[in-house]
Amino acid sequence: MLERMRIFSGNSNRVLAEDICRKLGISPGKANVSTFSDGETRVEIDENVRGMDVFVVQSTSTPVNNNLVELLVMIDALKRASADRITAVMPYYGYARQDRKASPRAPITAKLVADLLTAAGANRVMSVDLHAGQIQGFFNIPVDNLYATPILLEYVKRNYATNLIIVSPDTGGVVRARAFAKRLGATLAIVDKRRDTPNESQVMNVIGDVKDKRAIILDDMIDTAGTVTQAADAIKNEGAIEVSICCTHPVLSGPAIDRLESSIIKEVIVTDTISLHEKAKSCEKIKILSVAGVLSEAIKRIYYNESISSLFV
Numbered sequence: 228m229l230e231r232m233r234i235f236s237g238n239s240n241r242v243l244a245e246d247i248c249r250k251l252g253i254s255p256g257k258a259n260v261s262t263f264s265d266g267e268t269r270v271e272i273d274e275n276v277r278g279m280d281v282f283v284v285q286s287t288s289t290p291v292n293n294n295l296v297e298l299l300v301m302i303d304a305l306k307r308a309s310a311d312r313i314t315a316v317m318p319y320y321g322y323a324r325q326d327r328k329a330s331p332r333a334p335i336t337a338k339l340v341a342d343l344l345t346a347a348g349a350n351r352v353m354s355v356d357l358h359a360g361q362i363q364g365f366f367n368i369p370v371d372n373l374y375a376t377p378i379l380l381e382y383v384k385r386n387y388a389t390n391l392i393i394v395s396p397d398t399g400g401v402v403r404a405r406a407f408a409k410r411l412g413a414t415l416a417i418v419d420k421r422r423d424t425p426n427e428s429q430v431m432n433v434i435g436d437v438k439d440k441r442a443i444i445l446d447d448m449i450d451t452a453g454t455v456t457q458a459a460d461a462i463k464n465e466g467a468i469e470v471s472i473c474c475t476h477p478v479l480s481g482p483a484i485d486r487l488e489s490s491i492i493k494e495v496i497v498t499d500t501i502s503l504h505e506k507a508k509s510c511e512k513i514k515i516l517s518v519a520g521v522l523s524e525a526i527k528r529i530y531y532n533e534s535i536s537s538l539f540v
Contacts, residue, residue: 229251229252229253229530231278231311231530232251232253232279232282232526232530233274233276233280233281234247234251234256234281235256235301235305236255236258236260236283236284236285237283237285237294237298238294238297239294239297240285240288240318240501240502241502242502243286243318243500243502243517243518244284246523247284247519247522247523247526249519250523251523251527257272257274258270258271258272259271259273260297268296270297270301275308276305276308276310277308277309277310278309278310278311280310280314280529280530281305281312282316282529283298283305283313283315283316284318285297285315285316286317286318286319286321286500286501287320287322287340288321289478289504291321291322294321295321295340295343298315298317298344298347299343299344299347300347302344302347302348303347312350312351313350313351314350314351314352314353314526315344315349315351315352316522318354318355318500318501318518319355319476319478319500319501320337320354322337322339322340323337323357323362324337324359325337326338326361326362327359337359337365338365341362345367350369351368351370352366352370353370353373353522353525353529354370354371355373355375355475355476355498355500355521355522356374356375356447356475356476356500357372358447373525373535373539374539375516375518376407376410376539377521377539378498378518378521379475379496380411382514382516383411384411387441387443387471389441390440390441390468391414391440392408392413392414392415392416392436392437392440392441392443392467393407393408393414393415393442393443393445394417394418394433394437394442394443394445394458394462395415395416395444395446396420396446396454397417397418397419397420398419400445400446400447401415401417404417414435414436414440416434416436416437416442417434417435418432418444418461418462419432419433419434420454420458432461433461433462437462437465438466439467440468442462442468442471443470443473444458444459444462444471444472444473445473445474447475448474448475448476449472449474449476449477449479449495449497450478450483451481451486452479452483452484452486452487453486455472456486456487456490459472459490459491459492460490460491463491469493470491470492471496472492473496474495474496474497475497475498476497476498476501477497477498477500477501477515479503479504479507483507484507487510487513488510488512492512493512495514497513497514497515497516498515498516498518499515499516499517499518499519503515521538524538525538
């Protein structure tokens, strides 16, 4: 029934791409994605894609620039091979935090990435929990922003059913945390922080009553883990019984794993939008949930021209 569908993958998250194909009951597309000796990306599509509905699964995670160029070159190769429609499936959209001019003479790199994808030949983009919703407006092609919330909610309901409070690590995440708390019947708290430089923050205050509560810090990503570990300390100092973290994208760069392992955090619940490096995989605090089911269903609905939004009603 999916004879005109092909799913290809770059090197950033092959396991997720294979899981998606397994759920759809199709074989992964045949492509050789490698590098020349000087580091240039080399792509060969090893099967016929003429007139096909093609999906390229590639998170632009570490190494960000290599994975982005792989995606662009794959899209170009598929376009020149006469694919009918090319959808860039980016579970994690790199450069999403650079979505505005935060200072004079700063670039808006999220917009630049959108332009590159369109110029390369993408007809559609799919992502999970975009860091900023307005990124959808950077494109002049359809963008499907999927949500990992149902997957995270199901796990939290099973394992944190009582005496729960959801904590937003900053004021920017309040809407997400409030919606999450409402669906769990939990209360809400906010951590007020001050950020002086990128990847560094200082927690100042906890707004809300976390005393004698099981706290879950909800965020869209964990990068260096500086914010969440400081937030966890502040919440614990306010009397919380335990503190866990729930996020979609485990970027986990730099000292993140060391910080998490040495922190008072009980559990770090993440999804597989980003393939974890070996040190992260060995961290016993990390629980990985799969988004393959959501992505495979969304891909199937795009193929059949069905509603995506009804997935999250």
